[in-house]
Amino acid sequence: MFKLACPSCGAEVAFRSPTSALAVCAYCRSTLLRDGEAVRDVGKMSATLEDYSPIRVATAGIYAGRRFGVVGRIQLRYDDGFWNEWYLVFDDGGTGWLSDASGQYAVTLDTGLAGDAPRFAQIVPGGLYRWDGVAYAASDLRTARCTGGEGELPFRVDAGWTAKVADYRQSHRFLTLDYSDGDTPRRYAGKAVTLADLKCQFLRSAADIAASAGKLPGRAASLECPACGASIDWRPAVAAHLHCPACGTESDATGGTAQLLEAARREALVPTTLALGDAATIDGQRYTLIGLMGRRTTGSGEAWTEYLLFSEAAGFLWLAETATGWQKVKVLDAFPEAVSASGVRFADAAYTRTDGYTAEVTHAAGAFNWRVKVGDRASVTEYAGGRGLLVSERTPAEITWAKSQRVTAASVGAWFGKPALAAAAIASAGDAAPAAPAEPLYGLAASFSAGLFVLNLPIALFGHNGGGVMFLVVIGLVLLWAPLFSDRFGDAFEDGP
Numbered sequence: 231m232f233k234l235a236c237p238s239c240g241a242e243v244a245f246r247s248p249t250s251a252l253a254v255c256a257y258c259r260s261t262l263l264r265d266g267e268a269v270r271d272v273g274k275m276s277a278t279l280e281d282y283s284p285i286r287v288a289t290a291g292i293y294a295g296r297r298f299g300v301v302g303r304i305q306l307r308y309d310d311g312f313w314n315e316w317y318l319v320f321d322d323g324g325t326g327w328l329s330d331a332s333g334q335y336a337v338t339l340d341t342g343l344a345g346d347a348p349r350f351a352q353i354v355p356g357g358l359y360r361w362d363g364v365a366y367a368a369s370d371l372r373t374a375r376c377t378g379g380e381g382e383l384p385f386r387v388d389a390g391w392t393a394k395v396a397d398y399r400q401s402h403r404f405l406t407l408d409y410s411d412g413d414t415p416r417r418y419a420g421k422a423v424t425l426a427d428l429k430c431q432f433l434r435s436a437a438d439i440a441a442s443a444g445k446l447p448g449r450a451a452s453l454e455c456p457a458c459g460a461s462i463d464w465r466p467a468v469a470a471h472l473h474c475p476a477c478g479t480e481s482d483a484t485g486g487t488a489q490l491l492e493a494a495r496r497e498a499l500v501p502t503t504l505a506l507g508d509a510a511t512i513d514g515q516r517y518t519l520i521g522l523m524g525r526r527t528t529g530s531g532e533a534w535t536e537y538l539l540f541s542e543a544a545g546f547l548w549l550a551e552t553a554t555g556w557q558k559v560k561v562l563d564a565f566p567e568a569v570s571a572s573g574v575r576f577a578d579a580a581y582t583r584t585d586g587y588t589a590e591v592t593h594a595a596g597a598f599n600w601r602v603k604v605g606d607r608a609s610v611t612e613y614a615g616g617r618g619l620l621v622s623e624r625t626p627a628e629i630t631w632a633k634s635q636r637v638t639a640a641s642v643g644a645w646f647g648k649p650a651l652a653a654a655a656i657a658s659a660g661d662a663a664p665a666a667p668a669e670p671l672y673g674l675a676a677s678f679s680a681g682l683f684v685l686n687l688p689i690a691l692f693g694h695n696g697g698g699v700m701f702l703v704v705i706g707l708v709l710l711w712a713p714l715f716s717d718r719f720g721d722a723f724e725d726g727p
Contacts, residue, residue, distance in 0.1 A: 282542070283330050284425065284433040285316055287381040291428035293337050293420075297321045300328065302381030306374040306393055310601035310627075313374075317383055325384060327418060329406075332599045333545035334563055335425065336404040338418035347417070350409045353396050355629040356569075359405070361417070366398035366405050367565065370628045399565040422563045500524060503551055503651065504537050506596045510645040512558075515544040521596035528588045528607070538598060546599065549642065550634070556642050559621070562631045566620070574613050574620060576631075581613035581620045589623075 236242075289300040302317035313331035320326065329336045347359065350371075357368045376391040394409040402422050407415040425433065508519040521538035534552040536559075541547070548559035566574040566581075573582045591606040606625075613620040619634040643651035 281314070283314060284435075285314070285328070285330055285430075286432070286434050286438075289316075289430055289432050291425075291430040293318075293320075293326070293423070293428055296324070298326065300381075302383045303379060304376050304383060304387055305378045306372075307377045308372050308374040311599065312377065317381065319382075326420070329404075334422070334561075335428075336420060336422045337428070338404060338406055338420035341417045341419050344407055344415050344417035347407050347415050349413060350394055350396065350407075350415070353407075355624050355627070359398050359407070361405065361419070364400050364403060366400045366403065367569065367629070368396055369399045369565065369630075370397040371395075372397075372627070401567045402564045424563070500593050500595075502535055502537075504549070504646065508646055510539065510647075512539075512547065512645050513544075515541045517541045517544070517547060519596075521594070521598045521602075523594040523598075523602060524592040525589045526592055528590050530587075533592070538596070548632070556637045556639060557619075557634045558637050559632050559634045562633055565631055576615075576620060577617075579615050579617050581615035583611060584614045585612040586610065 285300060287300055287302065291298055298318040298320045300316045301319050304315050304317075306313055306315065311332075313329065316328040316330060318326040318328055318337070324339070326337055326339045329338070344361075346361075348357070353368050353371055355368050355371065359366050359368065372393075372395055374393050374395070376387050376393065379387055392410065396407045396409070396415075398405040398407070399422070404420050404422050406418040408418065409415045502522055504519055504522070506519055506522065510517045510519070517539040518541075519537050520540050522535060523538075524533060524535055526533040532553065534550055537549045537551070539547045539549065546561070548561075550557040550559055564577075566576040567578075568575045571583070573580060575581070587610055589608050589610045591602060591604050593604060594602045608623040608625050611622045611624075613622075617633075618636075621632045621634055623630050623632075638652070640652035643649050
């Protein structure tokens with residue numbers, strides 16, 4: 231470890247890695263460029279926005295059997311959001327990066343220049359790039375600027391430095407082509423991970439996060455809409471892109487105050503089943519509804535509502551309310567292993583393409599972790615399988631995958647403490663209505679089954695071809711009970727993992 235005094239304020243600054251070219255003084259924000267055994271002060275670095283990420287400089291973990299420590303961070307912002315890149319130094323002297331975007335993580339290592347890579351302008355979401363025997367699909371294209379940094383970094387980064395990157399995925403594999411230094415990109419390869427996978431230590435606690443820089447991801451704050459003055463509830467540093475529920479005006483609260491992005495015409499409030507601020511307990515985790523948006527297909531005009539939920543412990547979750555019922559939707563950390571025109575393969579299970587359409591945002595209210603705009607369109611493809619529904623959404627800049635599972639109105643009502651929700655679904659012939667007529671049939675079916683069994687038991691035991699008779703009886707009982715069993719227990723399977 232190389233230590234010296236900051237030439238600007240005198241505080242001790244440490245270079246933990248011999249490959250680090252730059253360090254940011256934690257006290258005065260001076261950017262110190264290493265020059266042999268000395269350093270030069272090359273200006274001030276903007277402070278990073280303290281978000282809800284539990285990672286910090288000094289976090290430690292294990293990746294691919296190698297121990298690492300987090301020694302630095304840069305924060306990159308693009309038109310619709312921002313993400314963190316944490317610089318890792320391994321115990322064996324190697325280095326890497328830990329990408330941190332809206333609770334999704336990936337570790338990548340430098341594999342050198344990619345002379346076989348396409349030009350940045352030619353890359354489109356879903357386009358393939360083959361490396362090391364694997365076909366990767368482009369998932370994300372970004373031109374972002376550095377808005378802040380801390381700790382040690384392997385190259386000089388000034389506030390405003392621009393990064394041009396394309397991310398690729400295949401299953402859990404993750405690959406980045408970095409075009410920041412020219413037409414021939416540097417290639418980084420690794421995989422998508424969770425903090426549990428990394429066995430992370432020295433993470434920020436909930437108390438640490440709540441105390442950092444006045445950014446309180448666990449506490450709701452209220453701002454005034456810059457257009458109409460109405461109060462907008464939000465969660466600082468969690469979801470900073472805001473839509474006024476009263477007038478629809480879009481604003482950005484990254485700096486702690488609502489800055490007008492785009493005014494909207496005043497329109498009547500759109501009634502929704504769930505409301506901003508509603509709290510729910512789902513799968514043992516406490517969630518708060520922070521954003522909602524209406525969408526419709528551009529062809530048939532079919533409309534539905536999507537609700538964005540946030541949990542300090544579990545991150546983001548979506549609920550979709552459609553004309554046919556409710557869906558619980560989780561954005562996937564991993565991508566399918568294979569994609570074809572007719573289907574995909576994900577987690578060793580096959581899914582068949584069932585639908586494709588263009589979805590358009592018709593209105594939005596509350597807070598989101600990326601910029602949502604009325605009129606935004608995405609190409610949506612649905613794939614059905616035995617484990618639920620896979621959904622891909624493609625825009626000119628990215629492609630995402632999510633897993634959707636049907637849930638009953640009764641389940642949603644129980645999560646949010648709204649029993650009337652299930653009653654309303656029954657009244658409108660919703661998802662619970664078909665189950666009602668089956669309930670009184672259980673007693674009759676049980677009596678009939680018992681009688682049929684008793685009458686045929688002597689024939690099965692002592693009669694000619696008794697085994698065949700009993701086989702037919704069993705088949706008849708299965709046909710009788712199957713629809714009743716499905717009615718009673720089908721929702722339990724749908725709600726499962």
